[in-house]
Amino acid sequence: MTAIATLGSHCSLQVLKGAKDEGLKTILVCEKKREKLYKRFPFIDELIIVDSFKEVLDQKCQSILEKNNAVLIPHGTLIAQLSSEEIESIKTPVFGNKWILRWESDRNMKEKLMREANLPMPKAVTKPKDIEKLVIVKRQGAAGGKGYFMAANEEDYNTKRNQLISDGIISKDETLYIQEYAAGVLAYLQFFYSPLKEELEFFGVDQRHESDIEGLGRIPADQQLKTNKIPSFNVIGNSPLVLRESLLNEVYTMGENFVNAAKRVVSPGMNGPFCIEGVYDENAKFTSFEFSARIVAGSNIYMDGSPYYSLLFNETMSMGKRIAREVKTATETNQLDKITT
Ligand code: AMP
Numbered sequence: 001m002t003a004i005a006t007l008g009s010h011c012s013l014q015v016l017k018g019a020k021d022e023g024l025k026t027i028l029v030c031e032k033k034r035e036k037l038y039k040r041f042p043f044i045d046e047l048i049i050v051d052s053f054k055e056v057l058d059q060k061c062q063s064i065l066e067k068n069n070a071v072l073i074p075h076g077t078l079i080a081q082l083s084s085e086e087i088e089s090i091k092t093p094v095f096g097n098k099w100i101l102r103w104e105s106d107r108n109m110k111e112k113l114m115r116e117a118n119l120p121m122p123k124a125v126t127k128p129k130d131i132e133k134l135v136i137v138k139r140q141g142a143a144g145g146k147g148y149f150m151a152a153n154e155e156d157y158n159t160k161r162n163q164l165i166s167d168g169i170i171s172k173d174e175t176l177y178i179q180e181y182a183a184g185v186l187a188y189l190q191f192f193y194s195p196l197k198e199e200l201e202f203f204g205v206d207q208r209h210e211s212d213i214e215g216l217g218r219i220p221a222d223q224q225l226k227t228n229k230i231p232s233f234n235v236i237g238n239s240p241l242v243l244r245e246s247l248l249n250e251v252y253t254m255g256e257n258f259v260n261a262a263k264r265v266v267s268p269g270m271n272g273p274f275c276i277e278g279v280y281d282e283n284a285k286f287t288s289f290e291f292s293a294r295i296v297a298g299s300n301i302y303m304d305g306s307p308y309y310s311l312l313f314n315e316t317m318s319m320g321k322r323i324a325r326e327v328k329t330a331t332e333t334n335q336l337d338k339i340t341t
Contacts, residue, residue, distance in 0.1 A: 002331045003027050003045075003068040004324055005092070007053050008038050009077040011295055011320065014303050017043050018320025022328050027070055029056050053081045057090065065092040071327050071340055074098065074294045079105055093340035095323060096272030100293040103266055107140055107177040110291070117261035119254060119276065119288040125178040128157045134181040136233075136289075137161070139174065145210050145233030150181060160230050169232075182287040184279035187241060188298050190306075191255045192322055195271045195338050196329055200255050202248070203273070203319055204306035205241040206298030210234060238298040242307055247284060258291065271339060272326070273299070273319055295319055 004019035005027040006012045016026040020043035030038050030047045038044055046068075048061055055061050056072075065072065072092045079087070084102035087094075103109045114121055125131055128151075137149050137157065147169045151157035157178075164170045190203040210233040216224060243251065254276055262270035273295040278288035299319040302309070309317045317325075330339045 001025060001069065002327055002336070003065075003070040004073060004327065005029065005065055005068070005070040006073040006075065007056065007077050007081075008034050008047075010075040011297050011300050012038075012075070013041060014300050014318055014320040015073050015075070015295070015323065016041075016320070017303065018318050018322070019324040019327075020045075021321055022324035024324055024328065025068060027065065027068060029053065029061065053077065054086070057082070057086055062091050071095050071336070073323060074101060076292070076294070076297060079294070093336065095327065095340055096294060097262075097266065097268055097270065098341045100262060100266045100270060104291065104293040105140065107138070113261060113265055114288060114291065116265055117254075117258040119258070119278075119291075120286060122180040122182045122287055122289055125180065128154045128178065131157060131178065135178050136181045138177045138179065139170065140177070145208075145235055148233045149230050151178075163230060179289060182279050182281070182289060184281040184287070186279055187243065187277075187286070188238075188296065189251055189254070189276045189278075190273065190296060190299055190319070191258075191275070192273045192319065193255075193259050193270055194326060195268065196326060196333075196335060200252065200259055201312060201322075202251055202255060202308050203299065203322070204302050204308050205243055206238040206296075206301055207241050208235050208298065209237050209239065211236050235297070238301050240301050240307075244284070247280075247286075250286065254286070254288075262293075268338075268341065272323065295323070 003025035006015050008028045008030040012028060019026045025045050027046045028038055028044050030049055032049055035049060048064055070092055073095045079101055084105055087098055087101055103113050125135055131153050135151055137151060139147050149160045151160055165172050186207045188206045192201045192203055213231045213233055216231045259270045275292040275296040276288050277290040278286050280286055303318045305316040326339055330336045
């Protein structure tokens with residue numbers, strides 16, 4: 001029988017609960033410092049205790065996973081803690097497409113794939129001197145919004161960058177990515193593409209709550225002007241959102257365009273869960289600033305099923321369970337190579 005394994009963070013509880021509900025063995029690669037936390041959950045069958053997540057690359061860890069016929073479910077922590085080369089070198093079968101994770105981590109590749117998918121994007125600004133409108137300045141990789149800042153012009157950019165460098169939040173030689181700021185209602189659109197059924201499913205929408213940009217919105221403008229603290233976009237948690245039904249058709253089209261573009265650009269394409277992230281403006285026009293090519297932590301709000309999945313499945317279906325269902329079906333029909341890399 002196949003087992004489901006993942007790193008102990010991000011959405012691991014949801015992933016392993018879903019796997020257990022599907023009757024699969026569950027394995028958690030767990031940092032020593034979090035052992036007590038994860039031992040609270042009876043649906044986790046086995047803990048592989050490590051000092052650092054990098055040990056998932058070690059022979060010891062990989063042979064335990066191999067012995068259990070484990071499929072590794074990648075999530076944001078894997079991307080944040082391991083380089084693309086390291087992820088690509090993992091011997092354990094990775095759910096979905098491990099090659100596309102590089103396209104998520106590298107800002108230029110990310111922009112290329114989004115263009116290929118025809119996603120409407122905010123303009124990228126190549127040099128600080130070209131900043132004309134309000135921009136958001138981002139770091140590479142899945143930094144979770146920490147160390148991001150907003151700038152209105154080159155001088156503002158330099159002042160804030162220097163302050164963050166002297167505060168030790170970003171490093172001097174870090175390449176930052178500058179993008180025009182898109183204002184509107186945040187919406188993180190979560191999908192699942194099944195290569196077995198060759199079908200796209202729309203799972204749900206979440207919003208992120210980010211500190212301290214949200215904190216700033218809670219204080220009056222005159223106090224805001226007096227603070228010289230640079231607010232960051234560090235994700236603290238998520239909450240659910242449903243869209244106007246008239247927006248759903250376009251949501252599916254964007255998802256399909258993304259799946260088709262990924263098929264052309266990075267074989268075997270966008271298999272499994274993914275998320276298109278952006279804002280709706282006052283004309284309900286969507287602008288996408290980001291994608292995640294794997295399960296997002298925002299799916300944790302729907303551990304008991306999402307509104308849109310309750311339309312597609314006559315049972316409670318979380319994203320974790322959906323992944324496990326795909327692994328189970330692929331195992332039973334001898335098609336694991338279709339859903340892993
Ligand atoms: P990201 O790492 O690109 O997901 O960005 C982290 C957060 O920054 C997002 O969740 C948004 O709140 C915000 N953000 C990123 N890019 C933009 C943009 N171009 N316009 C407005 N907000 C953005």
